[in-house]
Amino acid sequence: MAEPAVTDREPVLEVRDLRTYFYQDGRVNRAIDGVSLALYPGRVLGIVGESGCGKSVTASSVMRLLPDLARIESGEILYRNHGKTVNIASYPSGSDEMRAIRGSEIAMIFQDPIVSLNPVYTVGWQIMEMLRLHRSLTRAQARTRAIELLAEMGIPSPEIRVDEFPHQFSGGMRQRAMIAMAMACEPRVLIADEPTTALDVTIQAQVFELIDRLRRDRDMATMLITHDMGVITEMADDVAVMYMGKVVETGTVADVLASPRHPYTRALLASMPILGRGRRQQLSPIRGATPDAYNRPPGCQFAPRCDSAMPGCVQQPPVTQLSATHDVSCWLYPSTEGNDDD
Numbered sequence: 001m002a003e004p005a006v007t008d009r010e011p012v013l014e015v016r017d018l019r020t021y022f023y024q025d026g027r028v029n030r031a032i033d034g035v036s037l038a039l040y041p042g043r044v045l046g047i048v049g050e051s052g053c054g055k056s057v058t059a060s061s062v063m064r065l066l067p068d069l070a071r072i073e074s075g076e077i078l079y080r081n082h083g084k085t086v087n088i089a090s091y092p093s094g095s096d097e098m099r100a101i102r103g104s105e106i107a108m109i110f111q112d113p114i115v116s117l118n119p120v121y122t123v124g125w126q127i128m129e130m131l132r133l134h135r136s137l138t139r140a141q142a143r144t145r146a147i148e149l150l151a152e153m154g155i156p157s158p159e160i161r162v163d164e165f166p167h168q169f170s171g172g173m174r175q176r177a178m179i180a181m182a183m184a185c186e187p188r189v190l191i192a193d194e195p196t197t198a199l200d201v202t203i204q205a206q207v208f209e210l211i212d213r214l215r216r217d218r219d220m221a222t223m224l225i226t227h228d229m230g231v232i233t234e235m236a237d238d239v240a241v242m243y244m245g246k247v248v249e250t251g252t253v254a255d256v257l258a259s260p261r262h263p264y265t266r267a268l269l270a271s272m273p274i275l276g277r278g279r280r281q282q283l284s285p286i287r288g289a290t291p292d293a294y295n296r297p298p299g300c301q302f303a304p305r306c307d308s309a310m311p312g313c314v315q316q317p318p319v320t321q322l323s324a325t326h327d328v329s330c331w332l333y334p335s336t337e338g339n340d341d342d
């Protein structure tokens with residue numbers, strides 16, 4: 001599905017018809033099955049969907065940090081910088097080109113800071129390494145900058161904290177330290193994979209505030225992965241709803257949340273509490289379970305759980321452009337231009 005143009009600026013990162021498959025015991029899991037997304041400078045794209053829909057694999061495809069069992073089969077991941085466009089899907093994961101981009105131009109933060117913070121080095125050392133690797137600063141310059149970054153992320157006594165180890169930081173502070181490290185090289189794209197799920201509500205709000213400030217101040221494009229529509233409402237400008245490796249609906253948050261069209265988006269919204277809609281929301285869980293990823297139904301993946309399913313849903317539905325900023329892939333909205341998805 002093509003991400004609708006939401007601004008007249010060019011996307012800094014564009015994923016086009018990406019397919020990333022897992023191979024296990026002679027079987028194949030089409031974890032990402034023709035995903036297209038666009039990230040624009042200064043905008044937050046939320047990726048939402050139930051567990052296993054492919055949010056994290058999309059992110060690790062972009063970072064070229066896929067597990068050994070997975071392979072990018074086809075598609076493009078276009079990164080634009082100063083008028084130059086490169087297809088990072090074509091770079092081997094360990095290549096110099098990818099190393100130069102990863103962490104420096106495109107940075108990632110995770111739910112668990114332990115993934116990116118090494119317990120055996122001080123927090124400051126790790127930020128300094130990042131700066132020395134990508135920005136060729138001297139030791140002294142890198143240390144000064146590391147202290148500044150910790151201060152910018154709201155870490156108290158940064159000149160002392162810089163010499164402490166990750167285990168000496170509280171959970172919220174570790175999260176901030178990880179963001180400091182991700183921000184060290186002023187990336188143009190930030191991928192945040194459930195960055196606040198493990199944190200309490202106050203710290204969650206602080207981390208989101210921080211990401212929002214960095215987005216504004218640095219015109220950073222952000223991909224925010226979450227299973228929480230409340231987070232999408234609060235943080236994102238645009239949203240892509242994923243189900244079983246496909247984007248089923250995408251557009252601005254205003255479009256998709258105010259008038260959700262895909263039965264899956266509607267079901268997802270009905271199944272979770274939405275911030276600002278009061279305490280007495282009637283929640284109805286989505287019926288059925290997600291199919292076995294190694295044994296997918298033909299056509300629309302949601303059809304077996306969909307109240308509006310029709311016989312034709314055994315075919316993959318076309319992408320229908322509902323407006324300049326709202327696309328859906330569902331047979332309820334047949335495209336006048338024919339099937340342009342698969």
Ligand SMILES: Nc1ncnc2c1ncn2[C@@H]1O[C@H](COP(=O)(O)OP(=O)(O)OP(=O)(O)O)[C@@H](O)[C@H]1O
Nearest residue numbers: 022031050051052053054055056057058067069293
């Ligand atoms: N390391 C792995 N080995 C085998 N299969 C994997 C691995 N990681 C992901 N997958 C498969 O890829 C598909 C997409 O998973 P992914 O982790 O991207 O989902 P997700 O939407 O991020 O879920 P969650 O919200 O639980 O993190 C799933 O079918 C999953 O089982």
